[in-house]
Amino acid sequence: MTDPARPGPARPGPAGEVTDRAAAGFLHRYGEPPAGRWAAPGRANLIGEHTDYNDGFVLPFTLPLRTVVAAAPQDGGRWTVWSELSDSPVEFGVAEVTAPGRVTGWGAYVAGVVWALRDAGHHVPGARLAIASDVPVGSGLSSSAALEGAVLAALVDLGGVDLPAERRPRLAQRAENAYVGVPTGIMDQSAVIRCRPGHALFLDCRTESVEHIPFDLAAAGLAVLVIDSRAPHRHAGGEYASRRTSCEQAAELLGVAALRDVPAAGLDEALARLDDDETRRRVRHVVTEDQRVLDTVELLRAGRIRDIGPLLTASHASMRDDFEITVPEIDTAVEAALSAGAYGARMTGGGFGGCVLALIDADRADAVTAAITTAYAARNFPTPTPTFHRLP
Ligand code: GLA
Numbered sequence: 001m002t003d004p005a006r007p008g009p010a011r012p013g014p015a016g017e018v019t020d021r022a023a024a025g026f027l028h029r030y031g032e033p034p035a036g037r038w039a040a041p042g043r044a045n046l047i048g049e050h051t052d053y054n055d056g057f058v059l060p061f062t063l064p065l066r067t068v069v070a071a072a073p074q075d076g077g078r079w080t081v082w083s084e085l086s087d088s089p090v091e092f093g094v095a096e097v098t099a100p101g102r103v104t105g106w107g108a109y110v111a112g113v114v115w116a117l118r119d120a121g122h123h124v125p126g127a128r129l130a131i132a133s134d135v136p137v138g139s140g141l142s143s144s145a146a147l148e149g150a151v152l153a154a155l156v157d158l159g160g161v162d163l164p165a166e167r168r169p170r171l172a173q174r175a176e177n178a179y180v181g182v183p184t185g186i187m188d189q190s191a192v193i194r195c196r197p198g199h200a201l202f203l204d205c206r207t208e209s210v211e212h213i214p215f216d217l218a219a220a221g222l223a224v225l226v227i228d229s230r231a232p233h234r235h236a237g238g239e240y241a242s243r244r245t246s247c248e249q250a251a252e253l254l255g256v257a258a259l260r261d262v263p264a265a266g267l268d269e270a271l272a273r274l275d276d277d278e279t280r281r282r283v284r285h286v287v288t289e290d291q292r293v294l295d296t297v298e299l300l301r302a303g304r305i306r307d308i309g310p311l312l313t314a315s316h317a318s319m320r321d322d323f324e325i326t327v328p329e330i331d332t333a334v335e336a337a338l339s340a341g342a343y344g345a346r347m348t349g350g351g352f353g354g355c356v357l358a359l360i361d362a363d364r365a366d367a368v369t370a371a372i373t374t375a376y377a378a379r380n381f382p383t384p385t386p387t388f389h390r391l392p
Pocket of ligand 1: 185188349
């Protein structure tokens with residue numbers, strides 16, 4: 001690892017700083033400079049997985065990786081979108097944003113935001129956009145939410161729309177759920193729009209109230225290592241939706257609006273009312289995970305960052321054994337990080353691949369990375385890629 005503050009060499013990306021690339025791309029593509037640039041970061045989730053769509057609690061933080069949109073208005077109710085990650089631009093007009101699903105592929109995230117804004121009654125000007133990004137796609141660091149957040153910020157500003165930050169995540173989520181067709185919760189869009197640097201975002205996904213929890217790792221001599229497991233996503237879309245359905249069915253069986261309404265103290269009683277072992281384990285994950293978020297927040301408020309380690313590791317075990325969303329590469333990385341001295345480690349994100357995060361002493365980053373790489377090699381897994389190990 002050369003410079004730990006920089007995004008690692010995970011995927012060879014285009015050269016140059018991301019904001020410059022977006023502006024240069026705009027100039028190159030459209031022959032004039034953009035009216036402005038808007039950015040949204042990638043995120044990792046410290047703890048609270050698959051709790052968001054159960055109306056529960058999450059604790060994400062943003063990463064020093066960004067998606068930047070350079071944009072300018074364009075006449076005639078048309079949108080032209082160029083991305084450095086694609087050979088061909090996407091173009092659409094009003095007809096494609098009168099109903100969901102008419103633009104597909106990566107352009108759907110952009111069209112979905114236009115559709116969601118218009119559907120909420122906002123004026124959206126036609127626009128030309130150029131997108132550049134450091135957020136790796138398919139690594140579970142919310143490249144989709146970063147794209148939605150940056151496009152939303154651009155269109156809201158260009159259109160002079162009065163849309164406060166706290167109302168933007170629902171709109172971006174609607175773009176993803178209804179237009180793109182992915183049934184995600186509210187965490188990622190909230191994280192990329194509402195997180196503050198140096199803080200984790202304690203979000204109540206039912207009320208959408210937030211508290212910015214100081215998360216000053218550097219002051220404590222700590223770091224979070226985020227490692228891309230490089231596990232291929234295995235049926236991730238279908239598995240995510242099926243977990244969500246089981247949770248909703250369990251809530252109905254238990255007579256509550258959402259699993260968030262099952263208190264940790266009432267867990268055993270709730271489990272005794274469920275016949276199916278798999279459903280019981282799904283419920284146990286969500287209810288215990290909500291409690292782990294609350295416990296983590298308490299420890300962080302008390303400045304006891306190291307002490308959250310066991311909660312992170314317990315969260316991983318719960319995702320592995322009860323929610324069943326981890327894969328061998330991910331479990332290997334977590335075990336290796338722990339044996340190399342991490343205070344705690346867990347998969348972060350929706351599961352079936354993606355990234356692992358480990359809470360470590362800042363000076364142990366190379367040793368922990370090496371331990372994971374060695375454990376991977378022993379199992380013939382592809383070399384995992386460190387994304388970074390220092391927070392902004
Ligand atoms: C994905 C979804 C989120 C959330 C996580 C799991 O990232 O987009 O809404 O459900 O998975 O915690």
